[in-house]
Amino acid sequence: MPEIKVYFADGTVEIFHEDQTFTAITFYQSNGVTPIHMNPSLSDNYSLWSHHHNGLFPSFLELLANSKYFFDIEKPDIYYNSGSVVKIESL
Structure with a gap:
């Protein structure tokens, strides 16, 4: 089964595998009272x-391009910041 090793800016290293599913988190601007608030949304x-x-x-790059944060649907207690990925290695 294909895998990648993902390195994050805080030194965390995670191994992700084929068929692993993640939920993307995006942010949208509310049009309410100034200042504009950014609201998170499951994508x-x-x-x-x-x-x-x-x-x-x-x-994996498609996931990063379409999310601010993401989490593994089987481990929803850990959220990853897409912008903190510093290296991806094929295993």
């Missing part, structure tokens, strides 16, 4: 799939 689910040449990179 789409993204499953890691393997590309025949590029492995899990395309599917």
Whole structure:
């Protein structure tokens, strides 16, 4: 089963595998009273799939591009910041 090792800015290293599913968290602006507030919202689910040449990179990068934070649906007690990924390694 294809896997990637993901390095985060705080030194955390996680291994993610094909068919693992994550929920993206995005933020939207409310149009209420000034100042504008950013409200979090659960967004789409993204499953890691393997590309025949590029492995899990395309599917993981799609998740990062479409989320501010994300979490594994099987471990919803840990949220990851998409902007803190500093390196991705194929295993």
